[in-house]
Amino acid sequence: MFKHPRSKYGLIILIATVFILSIYSFSFATNNNDDAITLPVNGEVTRTISPDEDWVQSTFTLTYSLNLENILSQVKGPKKNGQKGPSLNSYKLIQWNVKIVEKIPKEFTVPDDIDLPKGFAFNKNTRELTGEFSLECAKKNGSNENKCNKVLKNESLTSDFSIPLIATTPGTFTFDTGKYAYSFYAEHSGKGTTKHDRDINGSPGTFSPEIVTVKGTTLTVPNTLTLYVGEGASTNVDATGTIDSSQVKWESDNNGIVGLQSNGTTVSITPKMVGETLIRATYTYPNGYVVKSNNLKVMVKLPDLALNPKPNELWVYQDAEGTLIKQSVTITLDQTKLDGSKLSGPLEVDWTSSSTALSVSETGVNVATVRAEHGSQGGVTILGELTDYPGQSKRTLIDVKEYPQLISTPNVILYMSDSPYSYGKQITFYPDTANVTGYGLTVLEGTDVLRIEQGELKLLKPGLAKVGLVTQDVSASFPNGGGPEPISQYFYVQVKDGTDPNPGIDTPAGDFY
Numbered sequence: 362m363f364k365h366p367r368s369k370y371g372l373i374i375l376i377a378t379v380f381i382l383s384i385y386s387f388s389f390a391t392n393n394n395d396d397a398i399t400l401p402v403n404g405e406v407t408r409t410i411s412p413d414e415d416w417v418q419s420t421f422t423l424t425y426s427l428n429l430e431n432i433l434s435q436v437k438g439p440k441k442n443g444q445k446g447p448s449l450n451s452y453k454l455i456q457w458n459v460k461i462v463e464k465i466p467k468e469f470t471v472p473d474d475i476d477l478p479k480g481f482a483f484n485k486n487t488r489e490l491t492g493e494f495s496l497e498c499a500k501k502n503g504s505n506e507n508k509c510n511k512v513l514k515n516e517s518l519t520s521d522f523s524i525p526l527i528a529t530t531p532g533t534f535t536f537d538t539g540k541y542a543y544s545f546y547a548e549h550s551g552k553g554t555t556k557h558d559r560d561i562n563g564s565p566g567t568f569s570p571e572i573v574t575v576k577g578t579t580l581t582v583p584n585t586l587t588l589y590v591g592e593g594a595s596t597n598v599d600a601t602g603t604i605d606s607s608q609v610k611w612e613s614d615n616n617g618i619v620g621l622q623s624n625g626t627t628v629s630i631t632p633k634m635v636g637e638t639l640i641r642a643t644y645t646y647p648n649g650y651v652v653k654s655n656n657l658k659v660m661v662k663l664p665d666l667a668l669n670p671k672p673n674e675l676w677v678y679q680d681a682e683g684t685l686i687k688q689s690v691t692i693t694l695d696q697t698k699l700d701g702s703k704l705s706g707p708l709e710v711d712w713t714s715s716s717t718a719l720s721v722s723e724t725g726v727n728v729a730t731v732r733a734e735h736g737s738q739g740g741v742t743i744l745g746e747l748t749d750y751p752g753q754s755k756r757t758l759i760d761v762k763e764y765p766q767l768i769s770t771p772n773v774i775l776y777m778s779d780s781p782y783s784y785g786k787q788i789t790f791y792p793d794t795a796n797v798t799g800y801g802l803t804v805l806e807g808t809d810v811l812r813i814e815q816g817e818l819k820l821l822k823p824g825l826a827k828v829g830l831v832t833q834d835v836s837a838s839f840p841n842g843g844g845p846e847p848i849s850q851y852f853y854v855q856v857k858d859g860t861d862p863n864p865g866i867d868t869p870a871g872d873f874y
Contacts, residue, residue, distance in 0.1 A: 403431060404431040405566065406425065406459065407568070408423065408568040410423055411424070413572070414573065414576065417577035417652065418528065418648060419527075421469065421528055421573060423463075423465075423525075424522065425492065425522045426521050427459055427521075429520075433547075453499065453500035453548050453549065454498070454500070455499075455547045455548075456545075456546045457543060457544070457545050458494075458495045459541065460541060460543065461490075461493075462540055462541070462561065463492075463538065463540075464538040465488050465490050465536075468532065468534055470526065470527050471526060472527055475525060481493075483524075490524065492522060494522070528575040531576060531578065531579065532574075532575055533573070533575075534575065535570050536568075537568075540567045541559070541561075541566045542560055542561035542566065543558070577646065579600070579652075580598050580641075580644055580653065581598065581655060582597075582640075582641065582654045582657045584655070586657060586660070587662060588632045589632065589662055589664050589698055590633075590663055590750075591664075591696070591708045592698075592704045592706050594630050595628060596657065598654055600626065606625035606626050607625065609623070610642070610644075610645075612643060614639045615636070619631060619638060632661040634661065635661050635663055637658065637659065637661070638658075638661075641657060663747070664696035664698060664708070665697050665698075666695065666696060667697070668693070668694060668756070671692075672731075673759065674759060674838070675732075675733035676764065677764070678764035678845035679845060680843065687733050690731050691724065691728060691730050691731075692729055692730075692745070692757075693725075694727045694728075694729075694745035695727075707727040708726075708747050710723070710727045710729070710747060710748060711748050712729040712743070712744070714731070714742070718735050718794075719731055719741045719743060719759060719761055733761045733763075736761055736762060736794045736795055736796035737761040737796070738796065740760050741759050742757070743759060762796060762838075763792075763795045763797060764835065765790040765791055765797065767848070768789065768790055768791065769791070770788055770830050770850045770852040772852050773787060773853075773854055774855045774857065775818070775854060775855070777820055777822075777823065777858055778861065779820065779861060780818075780820030781817045781818060781819045781820070782819075788830070797832075799833030801831050802816065802829070802830055803830075803831075804826055805827040806826060807854075808826070809822065810825065811854060821856075822856065825856070826853070826854045828854055830851065831847050832847045832849075833847065
């Protein structure tokens with residue numbers, strides 16, 4: 362390795378340096394002295410990169426070799442009388458100042474945590490790597506000791522400077538922008554000097570292009586994925602180049618939102634709860650570095666809910682054969698996605714009824730059977746609610762209509778002062794939960810005693826009348842046939858003159874014959 366002269370020669374070196382710099386500037390200007398050597402010099406400064414192939418995040422080493430021996434052996438000064446210049450051992454003063462300029466491809470970075478060789482600097486903005494190196498030696502006047510002779514004989518004449526570079530991107534890259542310049546000055550023991558300059562702008566030396574290959578892969582996954590609780594999905598990672606699929610792993614930022622089952626380049630995603638998370642694929646290179654894909658944003662939602670069908674009414678009645686019919690309907694809590702399709706794996710549902718007039722029983726994961734049990738006063742609410750997500754529900758109102766199975770129509774005694782008279786409160790419908798209590802009245806006998814006006818008995822004169830009663834016709838509610846048959850009944854009305862002697866007392870029924 363090159364060394365600087367020892368301190369006891371400092372004064373000599375300083376005088377020599379001042380003399381030399383008065384002639385040659387450090388800017389490496391071209392020297393036009395008669396002793397200047399302009400012939401090319403082979404191997405004066407070389408640059409190598411190793412290895413020529415490795416993985417992303419591996420270290421590539423950029424090495425500069427400064428070889429003084431090549432210059433000393435090839436540039437010996439002008440020939441005198443047909444003789445070559447002085448031998449390598451005849452130098453009494455040597456000064457060599459070298460400058461290197463290299464632009465590092467953006468796919469490589471100089472680590473922040475390393476110390477560059479002395480004289481080297483790297484500009485992250487311009488990506489320019491610069492280096493400067495100086496060698497000086499001189500023979501001490503009045504002494505047989507020759508410092509340069511010792512350097513040339515005993516020290517290495519090649520100096521290497523190594524710069525580590527970290528490869529960040531796969532691909533093939535060419536280093537071809539490097540150049541160097543120097544100022545070389547030497548005095549011989551005899552007469553004469555040797556000068557050989559390269560100007561950094563006018564006539565720099567250039568490094569031979571070198572190509573390096575950075576092996577690696579780029580992983581790509583979709584950007585977004587919408588899932589619904591109860592329905593999973595799978596996705597793949599696309600990788601450039603050839604990879605070992607066993608080194609592909611998958612990770613999630615929140616394992617509580619989704620579960621992952623990795624199978625190389627494919628992953629199965631199982632939603633666990635409503636929310637969002639990011640998942641990605643990773644790949645481990647042989648050098649241990651882990652590369653990651655872009656993030657896949659997974660959004661887990663609950664489905665839209667709808668009850669289907671939504672019946673308005675159900676009936677309880679006795680058919681013509683005397684069989685008690687309790688209508689029922691199967692309803693489903695449909696669970697649909699944004700595109701209108703249904704979940705392939707519907708969520709569990711809890712079913713409730715707001716009244717005993719309707720019973721509801723689960724017959725499937727999201728299916729229930731609703732059955733009419735007896736007549737209701739107003740609509741009955743049927744609620745379907747997601748078991749694991751309280752508050753996520755749909756409801757519907759159903760009227761339960763019960764047709765009477767029997768009716769009671771007592772005979773009545775009326776007085777002319779009671780006209781007109783409403784008979785409805787006298788009728789009893791069985792069972793007591795029957796709520797379809799419409800009816801019609803007709804005077805069968807004694808039309809001169811009373812008549813029917815707007816459902817009321819209008820008394821005409823004292824006497825006895827026979828009145829027929831028929832329950833409501835509900836066949837319109839059974840367009841496909843069936844349904845209850847109307848019940849026919851009759852009762853007697855005895856009309857007396859005068860005023861009821863016992864007002865407020867129930868009129869007793871009796872034999873009117």
